[in-house]
Structure formats: structure tokens, C-alpha cells
Amino acid sequence: MNSRGDTISTTAVDDMSVDWKGRPCKPNKHGGMTAAVFVLGLQAFEMMAIAAVGNNLITYVFNDMHFPLSKSANIVTNFIGTVFLLSLLGGFLSDSYLGSFWTMLIFGFVELSGFILLSVQAHLPQLRPAQCKMISENCLEAKGYKALIFYVALYLVAVGSGCLKPNIISHGADQFRKEDSKQSKKLSTYFNVAYFAFCMGELIALTLLVWVQTHSGMDVGFGVSAAAMAVGLISLVSGVALYRNKPPRGSIFTPIAQVFVAAFSKRKQICPSNTEMLHGNQNNVPNHLSAASTNTTNLLHTEKFRFLDKACIKIDDGSESPWRLCTVAQVEQVKVIISVIPIFACTIIFNTILAQLQTFSVQQGSAMNTHIAKGFQIPPASLQAIPYIMLIFLIPLYETVFVPVAGKFTGSDSGISPLQRVGTGLFIATFSMVSAALVETKRRHSSETLSIFWIAPQFLIFGLSEMFTAVGLIEFFYMQSSEGMQSFLTAMTYCSYSFGFYLSSLLVSLVNKVTSSSSKGGWLSDNDLNKDRLDLFYWLLAALSIVNFFNYIFWSKCHSDHNSSSSSSSAINPPNGFCGEDLEKQSFNLSKHNGANNIISN
Template identity: 70%
Template sequence: MDNNETRPISKGDQAMLNTDFSIDWRGRPCKPNKHGGMRAAVFVLGIQAFEIMAIGAVGNNLITYVFNEMHFPLSKSANIVTNFIGTIFLLSLLGGFLSDSYLGSFWTMLIFGFIELSGFILLAVQAHLPQLRPSQCNMITDDNCIEAKGFKATIFFIALYLVALGSGCLKPNMIAHGADQFSKDDAKQANKLSTYFNSAYFSFCVGELIALTVLVWFQTHVGMDVGFAISAIVMGMGLISLTSGLFFYRNKPPQGSILTPILQVFVAAISKRKQVCPSNAETMCRNQNHAVSVDGSLNIDFRHSDKFRFLDKASLRVEQQNGNNNEKESPWKLCSVKQVEQVKVILSVIPIFACTIVFNTVLAQLQTFSVQQGSSMNTHLTKSFTIPPASLQAIPYLILIILVPIYELFGIPLARRITKNKHGITPLQRIGVGLFTVTFSMVAAALIENKRKNMFLSSNKIISIFWITPQFLIFGISEMFTAVGLIEFFYMQSLQGRMQSFLTGMTYCSYSFGFFLSSLLVSLVNKLTSSNSRNGGWLSDNDLNKDRLDLFYWLLAVLSLVNFFNYLFWSRWYSKSPSNSSTNDVVVPVV
């Protein structure tokens, strides 16, 4: 092949170029007037609302069941819950990988939706049958209370992690599959994409709100077995919603392993580590016979970053010893420049992603210790009506339902006038505001816990549960910035048509690592503080009136503040990304 010619476009290249190519449930090309659009997306919004309703009711009140019914110690119960929720979000990477590479988003959701449903059913059966649970006793007053072991514990953990596997693999695909219903080639549908994202976030908040109020109320006042059974019914309704849209969906066909192109870049770069990189992207593209426009300029559809320059060696064409430079090289020896830049994007966002882990460690406390904190307070709203402590977690979502529309209608236009930026404030700035604000959530939690404990010990007075409202309220405000900003940030970095579900899964991984870090911190704090105290560790008792939860909250407040300054460094580093070329023209990647 002559050096001035571009090579023929292969089927793999066609798939990468035509990123909006979709098929129906039979594998045939979609018809614009029959498939996709909001009509199809509504069914996806249905399963999203029902699934978050089902899992939210279980996860947010799970510590009550683990502590009161399964009789695990308080610190161990908190770790069981955080490990469970952390596993859910970690498995979102598996769900995104299977969807993008092999199964497609619809079949991934359907398969793992039924796995999650089976977990809910098994939880309900165990909670209903006394022979599958330990004997009833009070963990605080009864020293002879025995935790679940053997067969009973095995059944519990099997059920719990069936739920985790199903929910984790569902999460990244629900948003991605809904977004796939809107054709990027159709201007009208493309404009409705933002409406879909707003609707998806609204359905998420509504699902959480119902879970933390109605479903948690049933768990508390009727029984955990009934609560788990309702979660199973709700999950079944979600699967019905998903399958009802089968004939209307636009499905993105899987494109094989998404990890292989990433590995190829590293292998090719290492094999040519002694080569010298060209100074700009244009030189590398000419070496790869990229398409040339009529005016002689190159058609390049990426930004060349000076970060991780050693990876640029993967796109260098090395002269063959036999003199035949036109011979096609192995993709493990020569990668496209665009392929290299995509790997750079993934590496560049990792520090930003890592800085949100501490934020989600704070979230873990609101779902564990703050629930137990509320259980030690006066939960009576009236003489006959009590508030389930877990329902206080509905406050952030209630705040989000109110604040997000206000922010969209008034906050963003005002920020646009001030910053002259079309986003109002950039996703990185939005994340930073949230990371700074969350510090005050833990400050409020520490102050209130200190007040609650002193009031009880000094005068045996139990303060109202509404005293812990500020920590949930502040967290709701910080989540509006951090969580939404992170999703927006990863969406802007997504690789077209290739790793959409996988990158969505990466946003959930921050939650996973945050909950795992919470478990590690609890164990580490208990170990360090118990070795220097005769009274045991800060969190070693099953009674918060003997523990030092307030000190643990202060520790998290300090970590959050340090993490914020760490984020300032990495966001500044990420923003310094020189670009040698940037156009919107299409180029055939040489892979």
C-alpha cells in the first residue's frame, strides 16, 4: 500500500466510526420511527426507580437487621453493611465490562436483575423462618447474646451477596441503556438526552425517598421479613418494566473485550521504550497514514496530551529491517494515536476519582453509625407515631429533589454570567465545592453526638432524633455538587461508543472504595485506640453511650479537609493539559 493512501476501513473501524449504530432485539438495524426515544427510555426509568427502591430499603436499614436479628456486634455490623454496599459498587465495573464487551446492556440487566431478585427472596425467607436466625435477645442488655454462625450465617451472606452481584451489574447499564435510546444523529433526539438524564436522576431520588420512608416503615413496624418481601415484589415490578420495552429498545451491539486495546497500548509502549517520541501528534499521525484533507491538513478527532508521554511510543511505526514498511504490524506492536490518547484519559482521571473516596466514606457513616445514633434518641414524632432512624437518610434526597431544579433554573444562569463558562461552574469546580462542604457534615455529627451523650450521662435525658438532621442536610447539599459533578465529569471523558457502561461503572467504584475504607478505618481505629485505653476502643462497645463515636466523626472531618486540599492539587494538575490538535473530523484508527 502506498504511503499516501489510507487503508480500507475494516468492520471494527466501521463500528468505531459509526458509534450510533444500533440494533433491535432480533439483531436487525433499528428504525427511527419505531425504536428509541423517550418512549423506550421510560421503561428504563421504570426499572431504575424500582431497583433503587428495592436495594435502598435493604441497604440503608440493613444495620438494624444485622445488629438486632443476626446479633453481630455493632462495629462488625457496620463493617458488614459497608462491605456489602462497597461490593455492589465495585461489581459495577464487572457489569459495565460484560455489557460493553459481550452481552449488551439489555441482556446484562435482565440476567443480573433476576439474580438480585433471588437474593431478595432468600433474605425474606430467612427473616421469616425462626430456624434460620439466632434466638431472640437484646444485644445491648444481654451479655449472652450469640451472633449468627454456621448454616444461618451462610444463608444470610449468600442472600446478601446475590443482591450485591445483581445490583452491582445493573447500575452502570441502566443509565447507559437509557441514554442509548437517543440517536446522536437525530438533532431532536439528541436535544432530549439532557432531559433523560434529569429524569433519570429524579427517578433515582424518588426511588430512594420511597425506600427510606414507606419501605423502611414496613421493616420497622411490620417486620423485616415483610420489608424484604416488599423489596422482592418491587424488584419484580422493575423487571416487568424492563422487559415491556423489549420491542422499542435501541441496543448497542457488544464490540469484544474493551480491556484488550488498553493492554495493547502498554505492551506496545514497553516494547518500544528505547524509541524517541515525536514532538507533536501531527508527526505521529502522518507516520500512520492518517487521512489527509484536500488542503493537506490531517483529520484528527482527539486532543493530544503531553501527560504520560511514554505511552506515545506505542503509536510509533518502527522501520522494518527488510525495508517493507508497508507491511501491517500487529496491534500489540503498533497502536493508533487515538487509542493511546484514550488510555491517557483513563490514567488522567484516576486521581480525580480517588479524591472522592473519602467523600463516600462519610456517606458510609450516615448509613451505619448515624442510624444507630438515631436509635439512641427520642424517635417519637407524636405519642403514637415514631420515626424509623433509617428514614432520616431520606433528607439528602428530599433536599436534592428541591435543590437540583433550583440550581438548574437559577444557579447555573447566575454562574454563567459570573464565570462566562457554558457549564456555569465546571464539573471539577462542582466536585471541589462538594468535597469542601462535606467536612461540615462530620463536624455537625461530632458536635451533636457529643451533646447527645453528655445529656444522657449527666441527666439521663434523651434528646430528639431531629438533632441529627443537620449532618444529613449538609451532606445532601455536598452530594448535589460532588456526585452529580463526578457523573458529568466522567460523561464528558467517555470514549465514544466503546466504554460507556464501563466508565459509568467507574463512577460507582468511588462509592465502593469509600465504603471499604470505612470498614478499614473502623477496624484500624478500634485497634489503635484499644491498645492505649483501658476502656476499649472508640467503637468497641455495642452501646454508643460507652463508645466515642464523636471522636471518630472528628477524625473523618479532618480527613475530609485534608482530602479537599489534596483534590485542589490534582484538579489543578488535570487542568494543565496542553493540546497540539483538536478538530471534529473523523479519522480511521490504525489498530
């Protein structure tokens, strides 16, 4: 909004991006895939560092810190859950105060310090409980200052990694100017390349780094993670001259809070039948309210959640404060956030399944034959590398073959819509738990020790499902966000991981309580998988997964219907009336409709 009250177009907002010295960016010098590559370097090396710790952490907690198996599993899931929950903090700090680059740099060093402290504790015997060959009364778990050091180190890693993750994705995506149609089309490609970098980091962590942990000790393994994190930070800093940086815009929660306060204060008002009468739906926003709208793209009015439209009802001569009168753009952004919550919730069970693969499936592999050649054993945690070996070949095929072929039928640059991609992954994930349950049943009743490769299918199936769900969800949330909220909404995708891992801990405790009796413990109460009923727990997750898939179909259809009805009722139909519609395309069309006189261009 300028001094005349004219509407600032998406293009103008996007051109507010600055270089590292605070000067306006130049299209031929800043941004693009070249700049994004340096961010993807941090993505790969940070993923390598954190995956080497997270995926084999249960081995360290169980064998070195001597926590019981169920408690060890909960420590791991709580740690990983905290990592992803803290992504909200990282997204908020980035969008509101620090900017994505400085948020990544600061918390990258926090994560690095955690890896170093873990390495020091693993190296010094006096900082760990006394070693023993088996769990017994003389093999006590870590307590006192030893446990304190462990938790401090672990959660330094969690804080650092959590605040990094959403900013890596959003900062890389910000390198593409969405008003440029050629660069905008590259966004979908970028998300696939980002997932490829993620897979490469995971693959190296689960093979080379886990092998180092197994054969050279956890201290050396944690040290290698610290070195990988340092290389990632060097990669980030190396591209500083090429980045397009989005300046922070102040608290992102204030405009959202204003909508709810204004709507509640006018709850007895009746919404006008003519939406043109709503404040901000025309170019008549007073100057003193312009600041409230700078955090939002000029979104089209929609018919969903009409009670929020009451925040835009004018009841005096225009002297109302931003806490009494909001613009349509503000209200529509709040509607977007509300509408994506059910989609977000449907991915929690998906990540609960992931939690099992990083905890109980690793212990499942430990109870099997790990020999693959004379004198060589495969670490159970390394089995998680199998899907990533598959994915480094599948992702390029997906981008070069599937996307163009599917695009001919759907008309979408990304082949299928983000919501369709998420749904495909959720359906496939169910069969990962079916496979895990069948293999565990066979392991329990087999007279011979099964090869560890029997559990490979559950990892392969889930890896395939993750390629669809994880990338689709990140793309969906990023495309739904308006200017100034990309990092925060991207962080919501990581919160799904957090809630999934927390739900795993809750399910373990709940299942143990429900299935225990006075004569025996619950399904997962023993430290011996031959006595536990892990197979039944896997069947329970398979059932929850298929129920969750049908729940997702319902909510994704509702989201699609909302978009379609909004398109049909609007004076100008957005170019894509399907699930996951790009709201910035709506803004671009609205700007054209308002006329060139109301646009501040370059």
C-alpha cells in the same frame, strides 16, 4: 475503519446502534427521553428495593442476627462496598460481551432471587439465631448454615445490584444520539432526571418501606423490596422496542493492554517531534490493524503521558502486529483512563462519609428520642429520607433555574462543568461531619434525651453535597468515555462508593487499634454509644474531608491544564477548553478537519 482504511467518524460509529431485533435504529423511532423513561423506571424501583435493605440492614444484622455493633457496621459497609465494586464486572460484561440490556435483565433476576431468600430467612425463625432482649452470653450471633444463608442472600443482592448500576446509567444515556446537537444537550438533563429517580426510590424506601420493616417485620419488608425489583424489571422490558442498543465490541481490555505492551517494547525509542509521524494520526492505518481501533473514538493527540506515544512509533514497513504498533486513538483512550484516576480517588473520602450516615448515624438516632407524636415513633433509618425530600424539590430548581443562569456566565449547557460540580459537593460534605460531631458531643453531655431530629442537619448537608458530587462524577466519566467503554467507565464512579465503604471498615478497625489501651478499648470498640467516642471519629472524618478537598483542587486543576494545553497545541481547538471536555466533540472536529472524503456517513 473500512476496507480502504478511511476513518469512520463518530456519527458512523454511533449509527451502529441497533434495535432489539438487531436492525439499524431509526432516529424518529428509537431512543430519546421516551425510551430513557423506561430505564429510569428500573432505576427508581431498583433503588427503592436496594435502599430499603441497605439503609436499615444494620438494624437487622444487629437485632436479628446478633452480630456485635462494630461487626454489624462492617458487614453493612462491606456489603455496600461489594455492590459498587462489582459494577466493574457489570460494565465489563456489558461493553465486551452481553450488551447493557441483557446484562441488566440477567442480573436483575439475580438480585430479585437475593431479596426473596432474605425474606424467607427473616420469616422462618429456624433460619435465624434465637431471639433475646439484649446482647448477652446467651444471645449468640448467627453461625453455621444460618450465617451461610444470610451471606448467600446478601451477596446475591450485591452481585445483581452491582452489575445493574452502571448499565442503567449508560443505557439510558445511550438513548441520546450525540451527533444530534439537540439530543446531546439533553444528556446533562438526563443525568439530573436519573438522580431525581434515584432520590424518589430512596425516599420511598426510607419512609414507606422502612416503616413496613419496623411495624410489619423485616420479612415483609424484604418481600416488598422483592416486589419493587420485579416492577423495575417489568419497566425495563416494557421499553425494549424503543431502545437504541450498543452492540458489545469484544474485550475492552485488549486494546488497553496492547498500548502498554507496545509502549514497553519500544521504551528505548525516541518520540518524533512531529506528531503527524505517529501511527494512526493520519489515514494510513493498515487493514490488519483496523480491528484494534474499532473500540475507540478518533481522539485528538495530546501531549500528556508522552511515554505512551511510543506505542505508535513505526519501526518497519507496517507489518507489525497490534501488540507492537497501536493507533493514536487507542493511546489517547488509555491516557484518558489514567488522567481520570486521581479525580476518582478524590471521591473515596466523600463516600466514606456516606458510610457513616448509613451505619453509625442510624445507631446514633437509635440512642435518641424517636417519638414525634403520641404513640408514633420515627424509625432511625427513615431520617435519611429528609435530604431526599429536599432534593426532589432542589433538583428541578437546579435544572430549570441554576443551569440556565450559570450557563450565561460559563457558556456551558450544564451550567457548570462536571468537575466544578464535583468539587462543590466535596467541599459541602465536610460540614456534614462537623454537624455530626457537634450533635454527638451535645448528645453525650445532655442530661435529657435529645430529639432524633438533632441529627437531621448532617443528612441534609450531605444530601446537598451528593446532588453535586454524584451527578457530576457520573457525567464526567460518561463524557470522557469513547464508544464501547461507556458502561465500564461509568462503573468506575460506582467503584468510588465501593472503596469509600471499604475504607470506612478499615478506618473503624484502625481507629479502634490505635486508640485502645490495656485499660480501655478504642473509640468504637463498645456496643454502647455512651461509652464510645463517636464524636471524635466524626471529627477525624471532617479533617480528612477538608484535606481531600484541597487535594481534589490540585488534581482537577492539573486535568484542566492538560485539556487546555492539548487544545492550544492542536491544529484545531475543540469548542470547550475546560475541565471535563467532551472527547466526542474533539472527534467530531477532527473528522471535519480530515475532510468529507475520509468520512463514512449515513
